[in-house]
Amino acid sequence: MPGTPNYTGLAGHSHDTPSQAAVLLVNLGTPDAPTAAAVRPYLAQFLGDPRVIEYPRLLWLAILHGVILRVRPKRSAHAYARIWTADGSPLRVGSEALATALQAELASRVAGPVRVALAMRYGKPDVASTIAALQREGVRRLLVLPLYPQYSATSTGSVFDAVADTVKGLRWPPELRQVNDYHGEASYIAALADSVRAHWAANGRGEKLLMSFHGIPERYLRAGDPYFCQCHATARLLREALGLSEDEAPISFQSRVGRERWLHPYTDETVKVFGGRGIKRIDVISPGFAVDCLETLEEIAMQNADFFREAGGDTLSYIPCLNATPAHVQALTDLVLRHGQGWPEFSPDYDGAAAAAHLAAARERARRIDGDA
Ligand SMILES: C=CC1=C(C)c2cc3[nH]c(cc4nc(cc5[nH]c(cc1n2)c(C)c5CCC(=O)O)C(CCC(=O)O)=C4C)c(C)c3C=C
Ligand SMILES: [Fe+2]
Numbered sequence: 497m498p499g500t501p502n503y504t505g506l507a508g509h510s511h512d513t514p515s516q517a518a519v520l521l522v523n524l525g526t527p528d529a530p531t532a533a534a535v536r537p538y539l540a541q542f543l544g545d546p547r548v549i550e551y552p553r554l555l556w557l558a559i560l561h562g563v564i565l566r567v568r569p570k571r572s573a574h575a576y577a578r579i580w581t582a583d584g585s586p587l588r589v590g591s592e593a594l595a596t597a598l599q600a601e602l603a604s605r606v607a608g609p610v611r612v613a614l615a616m617r618y619g620k621p622d623v624a625s626t627i628a629a630l631q632r633e634g635v636r637r638l639l640v641l642p643l644y645p646q647y648s649a650t651s652t653g654s655v656f657d658a659v660a661d662t663v664k665g666l667r668w669p670p671e672l673r674q675v676n677d678y679h680g681e682a683s684y685i686a687a688l689a690d691s692v693r694a695h696w697a698a699n700g701r702g703e704k705l706l707m708s709f710h711g712i713p714e715r716y717l718r719a720g721d722p723y724f725c726q727c728h729a730t731a732r733l734l735r736e737a738l739g740l741s742e743d744e745a746p747i748s749f750q751s752r753v754g755r756e757r758w759l760h761p762y763t764d765e766t767v768k769v770f771g772g773r774g775i776k777r778i779d780v781i782s783p784g785f786a787v788d789c790l791e792t793l794e795e796i797a798m799q800n801a802d803f804f805r806e807a808g809g810d811t812l813s814y815i816p817c818l819n820a821t822p823a824h825v826q827a828l829t830d831l832v833l834r835h836g837q838g839w840p841e842f843s844p845d846y847d848g849a850a851a852a853a854h855l856a857a858a859r860e861r862a863r864r865i866d867g868d869a
């Protein structure tokens with residue numbers, strides 16, 4: 497029985513639609529405003545994601561809606577208000593700037609049409625409507641690049657869920673590739689090392705370089721999440737690039753939520769120990785965040801700087817994320833070029849003039865067939 501279609505498609509398919517590739521950058525997402533009213537729906541979606549909170553479903557939803565969403569939005573909104581800019585949330589502003597810069601760089605490095613789009617896992621613009629818009633523009637090949645250098649089921653895995661849910665509903669899904677992680681990518685490590693050296697040159701050097709990564713519950717590590725291991729690999733490679741020992745450049749994990757044990761050692765406890773030991777200045781970098789956000793600008797540069805001082809230290813000098821710097825754009829471009837290999841748009845032989853001629857010939861054939869009919 498005909499009725500409404502079960503799958504979304506584009507009416508009026510024609511063989512001569514020019515094909516394009518696209519890179520879909522996906523970041524976490526952020527509230528629309530630094531207010532409890534705007535933070536509540538964002539947290540409801542984020543903390544309602546079964547990839548993030550792996551807990552008996554009904555029990556967790558009762559706790560989330562009964563307790564957490566009554567208390568946390570107000571507290572989080574207060575933290576967001578401390579870092580909010582005239583252009584909005586730093587995570588959004590930084591991700592958009594990075595997408596724009598990557599688009600410009602790719603345009604000069606690949607022969608064929610490769611678009612760059614940005615989606616957010618939580619909030620807007622969402623993954624489903626961004627992919628739908630790309631399809632309408634003729635994108636037939638899609639490279640998904642989550643802006644998480646280290647894979648975790650809670651972050652990257654959840655982005656892949658959103659992509660899978662989307663393509664399941666499409667009549668003609670695009671060719672799909674997904675970047676799992678880039679925790680050891682040479683150009684990403686080099687960009688981090690250069691940013692540390694530039695920071696030292698401009699601001700002087702602390703007694704420690706603390707590498708702080710976002711935590712996850714330790715239970716997830718035991719269940720097989722490779723995140724902890726990839727954070728350690730990134731930290732080791734960055735240490736090697738800078739010629740530092742483990743004692744000079746230790747690792748720690750930040751941003752824990754709730755009462756269960758998360759990955760150790762904790763960042764806040766670590767900076768307190770350093771302050772208590774008479775260390776006066778530390779540098780802190782967060783290599784697991786592609787762009788600056790609440791967790792770096794507020795939690796590290798403000799909260800943990802206070803903890804360090806209260807424990808006896810003087811200065812916690814925060815080293816910004818790579819953001820839209822040329823070195824970061826180069827690193828992501830390298831990654832995209834490698835993952836795009838084999839797709840015609842990425843081929844050095846891609847001939848724009850030949851493609852246009854091919855298209856014109858196809859149009860002419862279609863016109864003649866239509867004329868015959
Ligand atoms: C870098 C990767 C991230 C992982 C892994 C991750 C795991 C994870 N996070 C929470 C809970 C919260 N995280 C929050 C903010 C936040 N988290 C990441 C990244 C990762 N999270 C980013 C980039 C941000 C910043 C967002 C922004 O708008 O700037 C928050 C919201 C803020 C707050 O209320 O504190 C929560 C909550 C869990 C539970 C988790 C793994 C289980
Ligand atoms: Fe988080």
Ligand SMILES: [Fe+2]
Nearest residue numbers: 751790791795
């Ligand atoms: Fe936090």
